[in-house]
Each structure stands twice: as structure tokens, then as C-alpha cells.
Amino acid sequence: MAPLVQAIALSLLLLSMRLAFGGEPDVNAHPDIKSPSITSCMTTACHGSNVADAKNWQRAGKIWFDSDPHARAYTSLLTETSARIVSRLAKKELKSTTPLSDEYREVLNTKCISCHSNENVSESQRVLGADCQVCHGSADAWGSEHYSSEWKLLGKNRFDGTERINVESIAGRAKVCASCHVGELDRKMGPTKGLDREVDHRLMAAGHPPMYFDFESFLRRYPVHWDTQDESVALGSKLGMERWRVGKITTAIARLKLLAARAERSTNKSTQVADWPELTEYSCTSCHHSLVRPSWRIARGSNTNSLASWDDWTASQLDCAVRDQSIEELNFQLTLLKKSVEHTMPVPTQVATIAASLKAWLELELDHVSSSAENSDAILLQKLKSRIANGDRLQNWESATQWYFATRVLAEGIGILGSKAPVSFVKEDPYVNARAWLPTVSNKFDAPTYFDPDMLNDYSTDLKRQLQTRP
Ligand code: HEC
Numbered sequence: 001m002a003p004l005v006q007a008i009a010l011s012l013l014l015l016s017m018r019l020a021f022g023g024e025p026d027v028n029a030h031p032d033i034k035s036p037s038i039t040s041c042m043t044t045a046c047h048g049s050n051v052a053d054a055k056n057w058q059r060a061g062k063i064w065f066d067s068d069p070h071a072r073a074y075t076s077l078l079t080e081t082s083a084r085i086v087s088r089l090a091k092k093e094l095k096s097t098t099p100l101s102d103e104y105r106e107v108l109n110t111k112c113i114s115c116h117s118n119e120n121v122s123e124s125q126r127v128l129g130a131d132c133q134v135c136h137g138s139a140d141a142w143g144s145e146h147y148s149s150e151w152k153l154l155g156k157n158r159f160d161g162t163e164r165i166n167v168e169s170i171a172g173r174a175k176v177c178a179s180c181h182v183g184e185l186d187r188k189m190g191p192t193k194g195l196d197r198e199v200d201h202r203l204m205a206a207g208h209p210p211m212y213f214d215f216e217s218f219l220r221r222y223p224v225h226w227d228t229q230d231e232s233v234a235l236g237s238k239l240g241m242e243r244w245r246v247g248k249i250t251t252a253i254a255r256l257k258l259l260a261a262r263a264e265r266s267t268n269k270s271t272q273v274a275d276w277p278e279l280t281e282y283s284c285t286s287c288h289h290s291l292v293r294p295s296w297r298i299a300r301g302s303n304t305n306s307l308a309s310w311d312d313w314t315a316s317q318l319d320c321a322v323r324d325q326s327i328e329e330l331n332f333q334l335t336l337l338k339k340s341v342e343h344t345m346p347v348p349t350q351v352a353t354i355a356a357s358l359k360a361w362l363e364l365e366l367d368h369v370s371s372s373a374e375n376s377d378a379i380l381l382q383k384l385k386s387r388i389a390n391g392d393r394l395q396n397w398e399s400a401t402q403w404y405f406a407t408r409v410l411a412e413g414i415g416i417l418g419s420k421a422p423v424s425f426v427k428e429d430p431y432v433n434a435r436a437w438l439p440t441v442s443n444k445f446d447a448p449t450y451f452d453p454d455m456l457n458d459y460s461t462d463l464k465r466q467l468q469t470r471p
């Protein structure tokens with residue numbers, strides 16, 4: 001992180017607050033500023049409080065500025081890693097020294113800022129990174145009515161038909177996160193309209209870190225700037241479990257939407273040449289892995305009739321998130337899609353149709369899961385047992401990591417597991433540590449090639465033992 005850029009960001013924020021409010025920010029005024037700038041949100045009487053024992057909603061701006069990864073997202077575009085990515089994309093050696101060259105800015109403006117900043121603010125504000133508005137909707141939409149005492153009593157309705165984004169509901173929140181952490185094309189409608197958000201294989205081959213988004217664990221790592229008591233009162237110890245299920249299904253919906261949009265785009269002659277099939281839809285390790293012997297991969301054999309395996313990250317353990325009566329239908333549809341994606345020459349129209357239909361089905365399932373009270377300890381326990389039993393179907397790092405997440409959340413939900421060290425292939429516990437557990441592309445591509453299904457043995461044995469000793 002470049003401290004200089006942070007300092008520039010801070011002084012820019014302070015400066016624009018002065019400009020907006022004339023001199024020192026007026027603590028009691030709520031001027032209706034029409035330009036989508038977050039300075040109007042940051043007065044000390046609103047979300048810019050600096051007082052340590054103020055409520056989190058009052059300190060939201062301070063927490064975000066001090067510790068939110070999104071406040072630093074723009075500065076990441078100026079690091080050496082980014083300069084390398086940008087140079088490869090521009091096919092020309094470019095430096096990130098200020099002022100940025102037009103070519104550098106061109107790459108950022110077309111390929112990066114939709115996720116690393118807010119493309120809807122003026123260029124001078126973008127240094128503030130992914131600001132409040134990318135998650136909450138345009139500051140314009142948060143008019144003076146939200147200061148009133150009746151505001152909260154409006155319930156969910158206060159988001160309807162407005163440009164405000166509802167991140168209060170778990171599903172709404174997961175959808176917002178997934179838009180960047182998974183990707184989203186065609187953002188022309190609704191409160192999140194903007195440029196495409198996509199990290200494709202071209203970006204990854206240029207050096208962008210691969211994205212393994214898991215809603216539950218990302219949310220746990222996310223510095224909270226709201227008051228959480230309502231959430232914990234309603235859900236208590238089921239919080240993680242409930243969030244995991246909803247997050248898992250919502251992420252799958254986002255992923256399928258992206259796949260369908262990519263497939264459709266490839267058939268559209270008027271758009272720019274887009275790669276099809278898009279390689280990030282596949283498991284990285286089915287193409288990138290070290291040629292070591294003895295290898296569990298060789299022992300397993302490979303399917304020579306397919307291009308590569310469809311990425312297991314989204315689909316594995318999804319059956320654990322849906323209702324029991326939906327598992328069969330889910331597996332049927334997943335098999336259909338997997339077959340069409342893994343075909344040596346995947347037919348885009350076919351892939352798009354199947355992906356869209358599975359997405360629509362999952363949307364209905366999500367409504368059931370979000371509204372039903374189907375969350376008893378007995379059901380959790382049964383699911384956990386079946387997860388442990390199904391551990392041997394794990395194919396690769398992606399599916400094993402998802403299995404680890406599912407069993408951890410479930411085990412925590414029913415109160416077993418204590419303080420267990422993470423399994424060896426994850427290196428660091430994803431619930432606590434930032435990106436340390438993820439594969440990176442910092443030097444050269446570092447797929448989790450060292451993964452071996454046997455690495456799960458100790459962990460599974462331990463889980464089994466704890467389940468047995470449970471009263
Ligand atoms: C679809 C959204 C999206 C787009 C587009 C995107 N990124 Fe990212 N980028 C992310 C996310 C999400 C992360 C964090 C990954 C994680 O930890 O899971 C990230 C991480 C990074 C990192 C690592 C940051 C760190 O602190 O380690 C760099 C560098 C980066 N991106 C550069 C770029 C550049 C340069 C571009 C444009 C060429 C770009 N990104 C486009 C979403 C995006």
C-alpha cells in the first residue's frame with residue numbers, strides 16, 4: 001500500500017468536504033447535494049463521527065476510511081503488480097507514476113474502475129476507491145427522508161422503486177458483493193448500473209489474482225461499520241449457517257448469470273471479440289498443474305472428451321444449501337450444464353439457455369430458503385454427517401475448499417469443532433485471515449498444485465470423532 005496515495009486520498013476527501021460545505025464542514029446542515037459524491041454523507045453529525053463510543057452507523061465513514069479494503073481499492077491500481085497487469089493488457093511497458101499516462105488511464109477506465117472504484121463519480125473522486133455508493137446506491141438517492149425517525153419503520157419498502165440498494169437483507173447483500181467479487185455484465189438496469197464488471201482469463205493471465213469469493217468468510221473478514229445487534233438477535237448461533245446458505249445460492253445465481261451473459265455475448269457479432277469459451281469458467285488446475293509423479297491426478301485419470309472441468313467452486317456443496325426436496329432437481333440441472341460447458345466445443349446458445357434456466361430455478365429456491373424456518377439442529381447435524389460422508393468425491397482444491405467451508409460453518413452451527421487448525425491445503429484459516437489462504441499470481445501462476453485429497457484426512461477424522469462423541 002502506498003502511504004502517499006492514501007494521504008492524497010484523505011486530503012482530497014477533506015478538501016472536497018470543505019468545498020462542499022464552505023470552510024469547515026457544517027456539522028448540523030444536510031444540504032441536498034445532487035452530485036454523487038460521498039462528502040455529503042461524511043459530516044460529523046451523519047456518518048463521519050470521530051467519537052470512539054458513537055454508534056457504528058455514525059462512525060461508518062471513519063471505519064470505512066481507516067480499515068475498509070474497498071477504500072484502498074483504487075490505490076491497488078497503482079502498485080507494481082497493477083502496472084504489470086496494465087502493461088500486459090496495453091501490450092506496452094507503462095509506469096504508474098503520477099500523473100498517469102493517457103494509455104494507463106485508458107486501461108483503468110475501461111477495465112478496472114467498475115470494481116476498484118466507482119465509475120459514476122468524477123475522475124478526481126475515484127482515488128477514494130469503491131465508495132459507499134457501490135454498496136448503498138447513489139448518494140443522490142439518500143435524500144433527507146432518511147434522517148427522519150419514521151425512516152426505519154418503513155421497513156423493506158424504503159428501498160422499493162428507488163436507487164437505494166438494500167444490503168440489509170442477506171440475499172440483497174450477497175448479490176451486491178457478488179457483482180464485483182464474481183462479476184456482472186450488462187449493468188444497465190436498476191441502482192447498480194454501470195460498466196461491465198469482469199475479471200476474465202485475459203486479466204488473470206496478465207496477472208490479476210484469481211477470485212475465490214465465499215460470501216460467509218468474506219463477510220466475516222469485512223470490517224463491520226454497522227450495528228450488528230439486530231442481525232444477531234434474529235439469528236443467534238444460526239447466523240453463520242443461514243448466511244452461508246443464502247450466500248452460497250446467491251453467489252451461484254451471480255455466477256450463472258455471468259456465464260449466460262458471456263455465452264450470449266459471444267454470439268453477438270456487433271460486440272467486441274469476446275473469448276469463448278471463457279477459460280475462467282473452468283477449473284484452473286485442470287490446465288495449470290505441475291507435472292509431478294506420483295500424482296493423485298494421474299491416478300484419478302482424466303476425461304479426455306472434454307475441454308476442461310467446469311469450475312467446481314460455485315457448484316460444489318450447493319446441494320447442501322438448497323432444501324432437501326430440491327437436491328435431486330439441482331443435481332439433474334447441474335449435470336446437464338456441466339456436460340454442455342465441458343463439451344470440446346461448447347455451444348454458446350445451449351450453455352446460455354441451460355445456465356439461465358438453472359439460475360431462474362435457484363432464484364425460486366432462494367425465496368424458499370430465505371423465508372423458511374428450516375434450520376433446526378437436527379437438520380444441521382444430518383447435513384453435516386452427509387457432508388463428511390461425501391468428502392471422498394472431492395476433485396480438486398476448489399471443491400475441497402468449499403467442502404471445508406461447508407463443514408466448518410455447519411459444525412460451528414451445532415457447536416462442535418472448537419479451535420481446530422485449518423487443513424493443510426488452505427494454509428491459513430479463511431475465516432480469520434485476509435487473502436493469505438488464496439492462490440496468488442504474484443510472481444508466476446501459483447495454482448494450488450500442491451493440493452492432494454489426502455490432506456483432508458486428519459480434518460475429516462477429527463470431525464467424525466467429534467460427531468460421535470456428541471451427546
Ligand atoms: C470484476 C471486478 C474486478 C475488476 C474488473 C478488476 N478487479 Fe482487481 N480485484 C477485484 C477483487 C474482488 C479483488 C480482491 C480479490 C480477493 O481478495 O478475492 C481484486 C484484487 C486486485 C489486486 C490485488 C490487490 C491486493 O491488495 O493484493 C490487484 C493488483 C488488482 N485487483 C488489479 C486490477 C487491475 C489492474 C484491474 C484492471 C486491469 C482490475 N484489478 C480489475 C475485482 C476486480
Ligand code: HEC
Nearest residue numbers: 041047057060061064070130131132135167168173226227
Ligand atoms: C462493501 C460494501 C459497503 C461499502 C463500501 C459501504 N457499506 Fe455501509 N453497509 C454495508 C452493509 C453490508 C451494511 C449492513 C446492512 C445494513 O445495515 O444496511 C452496511 C450498513 C451501513 C449503515 C447502517 C445502516 C443501518 O440501517 O443501520 C450505514 C450508516 C452505512 N452502511 C454507511 C456507509 C457509508 C457512509 C459508507 C462509505 C463511507 C459505506 N456505508 C460503505 C456495506 C457497505
Ligand code: HEC
Nearest residue numbers: 069073076115116130134176177180218219221222434435
Ligand atoms: C464495487 C465492487 C465491490 C463490491 C460491491 C464489493 N467488493 Fe469487496 N473488494 C473489491 C475489490 C476491488 C477488492 C480488492 C481491494 C484491494 O485492492 O485490495 C475487494 C476486497 C474485499 C475484501 C478483502 C479481501 C479479502 O479476501 O479479505 C473483502 C473481505 C471484501 N472485499 C468483502 C466484500 C463484501 C463482504 C462485500 C459486500 C458487502 C463486498 N466486498 C463488495 C470490490 C468490491
Ligand code: HEC
Nearest residue numbers: 204205206207210279280282283284287307308441444445
Ligand atoms: C482450458 C485451459 C485453461 C484453463 C481452464 C485456465 N487456463 Fe490459464 N492459461 C491457459 C493457457 C493455454 C495459457 C497461455 C496462453 C495465455 O496466456 O492465454 C494460460 C495462461 C495463464 C496465465 C499466464 C501464465 C504466464 O506464465 O504468463 C495465468 C496467470 C493463468 N493462465 C491463470 C489461470 C487461472 C487463475 C485460471 C482459473 C481461473 C486459468 N488460468 C484457467 C489455459 C487455461
